[in-house]
Amino acid sequence: MIDFRATSQLCLEGLNYNQRAQWPEYPCSYPIDAPCLNRGASRPAKPTAECPHQYGFYPSLKATPDRCGNYRMCVEGRSLEMACPVGLAFNGVTGWCDWPEKVASCNVDGRFSVIVIGL
Template sequence: MNSRCLLVLAAALGVAVAQESFKCPDDFGFYPHHVSCDKYWKCDNGVAELKTCGNGLAFDATDSKYLTENCDYLHNVECGERTQLEPPISTPHCQRLYGIFADETKCDVFWNCWNGEASRYQCSPGLAYDRESRVCMWADQVPECRNEEVANGFSCPAPGEVSNAGSFSRHAHPEDCRKYYICLEGVAREYGCPIGTVFKIGDADGTGNCEDPEDVPGCEDYYGDLDLKTIRKSELLAGLQQDGQTRATQPKQLKPRPQKEN
């Protein structure tokens, strides 16, 4: 009985070694593993070494000359028949150590994970993160967010109620000078002007643009004592600090948008 067990064990080990064996086609190069998408072979002086990408990365085998050593996000790599992956290693907000992942509770938030460290990103107002395309889209176009209220109760005017005859119309937010609504085919979507500007109602119904606060009556002090001139415009538009944390872009106390007199 013991002899038979030893023979079976030896045979199994032999198969495992054969599966992991690799003969280098050339002295130097990087070659994909035959079944694992996150593994590859590194050949140096004809000697093969099995390498593994970071958890959540996969080996990019698009270099036909096999001279490039590149591990990329899983969603960027066409694995084909290389279907095996290392088990996930998760950290807070990260399903794997590397990758881009949607927030579990907020549709407009996603996380960029690098070696288990998660950086938070947030879509612009009215947008939501789409898990499949991995971009921010209109919230009503993202399946996971269709049941969420897109425009906080705002209803688009009925056809004929606005003089603007274009394909869409713009409407001021009733409380926040920076925000406004876009109505497209009767669906309202909340949006926001770039930091440093506010929404100015146009002369015609359903029109408007983002302008400097001093040019919008009632919204001159929207940004309070924030000195926009000393902050780089690129940082403001990104709305993110270098450490990935969301920069506070709202004033300390929102000033309600002034209402038109009848």
């Protein structure tokens, strides 16, 4: 809203408009939180060398079946390596940390690990 007049704006690439957001909550959310069901397509992707979209959560480039607790958080096309809490694995379908049994690419024999990023 500018000068008390409604204006049309777009969410940043990789984020979707969240119809349930209430003031002062930011009206754009990750697709897992605000899918664009019956609302048209999202903005075209603007991938970088590190990220498929400018914003979002994606499997780590260092992930293996034995190291499936790591993921990338993309902000403005730059990725930050992140780690799920111990015992959880990153689920690329949902974009959240999940039980290892629910992540097809994860070794579920109970011996997977995460790469600990220096503090």
